[in-house]
Amino acid sequence: MKKVINDIIVVGAGASSLSFLHSLVNKVKPNEHFNIIVIDKDRDYGCGNAYKDDVSTNLLNTKAGYITIDKEQKGDFFNWLKKNESNWRSEFSDLEITVDSYLPRPLFGAYMRDKFDTLIKDSLAKNVRISTVKGEVVNVQKISNLKYTTHLSCGLKLESNVVILATGTSFLTKDVCKLNDNIFNSPYPLKKRIGQIDQNDSVLIIGARLSAIDTIVALKDNGHKGKITVHSRSSTFPCVRGTQDRYLNQFLNINYIEQNNIKINIENLKALFDKEMANYLKENSNVELANESFAIKNCVVGSFKEYLLNELEMASKPRPWQAILYDTNLILSYIWNLLADDERKLFMKSHLSHAMAMRVSIPELNARKLVNYIDEGNLEFISGSCVVETSAANEIKCTLNGNEQVYDKVIYATGSPRDLTHSDSILFRNLNDSEIIGNNEYGGISVCKNTFQVLTNNGHVNEGLFALGEITNGTHLFNSALDIIVSHSSKCSELVLSKISA
Incomplete structure (x- = not known):
């Protein structure tokens, strides 16, 4: 029997x-x-962790008219909503x-699932056969430059x-979180978490970005009465998105930077922003x-x-600053890779938390809900150091800035760990052990900035192994926004086609 060698295997079925x-x-x-x-642990193809069928209080932070999976079809999601209203209303x-x-x-997830299903059907007309496999990938073995074996947990x-x-997205390991029945390494799915938390429980949420806000709103909208404490190590919290329309940067763009031979450093970036x-x-x-x-200080919380x-x-x-900032999405990787190492280290140490709080903003509706929860006396914000320990009696003790507090439940809402040795992914632990991948000092795995090919622990290029999304955040700094994902995926697909067509 002839052995079948597939042209491409894609691990994951999200955005x-x-x-x-x-x-x-x-x-x-x-x-x-x-x-x-395409191999994924779930059969929810297309939506991934971000857009799963979960509670409806999980909101997009981009307006419906601007978000799309197809960069050639502006407003595609909104048009899909109108055309398919009978399917979701x-x-x-x-x-x-x-x-x-x-x-x-979850409504955007329905759009993504439909796009995935449609793509599978339409691809046949172009002589592309896309098959799906439900399973967990635990390793990828390199046989030669363009030959790999993908191993699933089922054998x-x-x-x-x-x-x-x-x-x-991946989550923190059991060891890092000290997981037990009352400590969770992720808020999701929130439908499940709500059922695991008593309405009178005191809850500590570690992290203060979008997943933390999802958690607070979901618990409160489902009748939670106990105290909720949200912890931000950096004292920052997301900004609220303004009413501005899209703006095209005139100075913070590649053409202007290259035509004027501008050296990229933090000082010059600030000057370009001022001009913008x-x-x-x-x-x-x-x-x-x-x-x-x-002002970066706008993201630091006092009261x-x-x-x-x-x-x-x-x-x-x-x-204005939000309009300018959001239009830099597609040049972030370009700028990040032109910064000197000392400037990148400075940014990661002193500016990353503030920059993320500004970039990943929240809708006005959620901000108003948070104010109401504070007025009810059931929500507080704390910052600084936080150490979680579990006693022999399974009591959760948290030392916050030297003060010990006891909580009924702890939820880690910190997003994907930048250090993949702290990730709960069996796949990446095995890839690390085999040295087929190298860890990027700024987070995730090392990849070629222009080709998305994975680099080995010794810095060699894996000709046929590519990576997209959050696991490449050390190379590209920030790649959670859908327009960035779409742009990176388009560039990656060009090189992949050149490899398998040669």
Whole structure:
């Protein structure tokens, strides 16, 4: 019997996987034939961890009219909503949708699932066969430059010319979190967590980004009465998204930087931002804007309620710095890789938490809910050091800035660990042990910045092993936004096609 060697195996079936496949299929030439296998632990193909069928209070932080999996189809998600309303309206009966709505992430997940299913069907007409396998990938073994064996936990082994690691979010290991029945290494799925937490429990949420806010809102909207404490090591908390429209940067873009031979460092980036801000104000001189200056300190919380109220006031109008910041998404990797190592180290140490709080903003609706929870006396914000220990009696003791507190439940809402040795992924532990991958000092695994090929522990290029998404955050700094994922996936698909078509 002839052994089947697949052209491509994609590990993971979330946004990176879908956008890679979508881009690749659209680039396939009429005379080419490819066989692709997508492997994921769940059968929820297309949505990944971010957009799973979970509680409806998990909101997108991008307006419905701007988010899409297809960069050639602006407003694709919003158009899909109108065209397929009969398929989702019963589940979201009271939902009002406009291009400016911040909609439930599970609804976007339905869009992604439909796109995945449609892609599988449409790809056959282009001689591309996409098959799906439900299973957990535990290792990838390199046989030669363009020959790999993918190992599944069930014992199945699949061979291919190329492997794409598009694994999405991972969580902290049991050892790092000291997991037990009352300590969780992830908030998700929140439908499950809500059932595991008594409504009168005192809950400590470690982390203060979007997943922490998801957790707070989900618990409170489902009747939680106990005290909820959210912990931010850096004292920062996400900003609230303003009402501004999209803006195209005139100075913070590759063309301007290269044409003017601008050396990329933190000081020059600040100068470029100042020029951009002046231009934005000039172009919007007739618009009433938020009365604020661009300042990193805006994200540092003193009084939690005062911080949120100030953010809500600022977000009631267009916020120029947000418009400028969001338009840098597609040049972040370019800028990051031009910074000198000492500047990158400085940024990671002193600015990353503040920058993330500014970049990953929250909808006004969630900010107002948080203010209400504070007024009810059931939500507090703390910052600084935090050490979690479990006593012999299974009591959770947390030392916060030297003061010991006892909680009924602890939830880690810290996102993917930048250090993959702390990840709960069996796959990456095995890949680390075999040295087929190398850890990036700034987070995730090391990949070629332009080709997305994975680098070994010794810095050698794996010709047929590629990586996309959060596991490449050390190379690209930030790649959680969908427009970044789509851009990276498109570039990666071009090189993959060149490899398997040669």
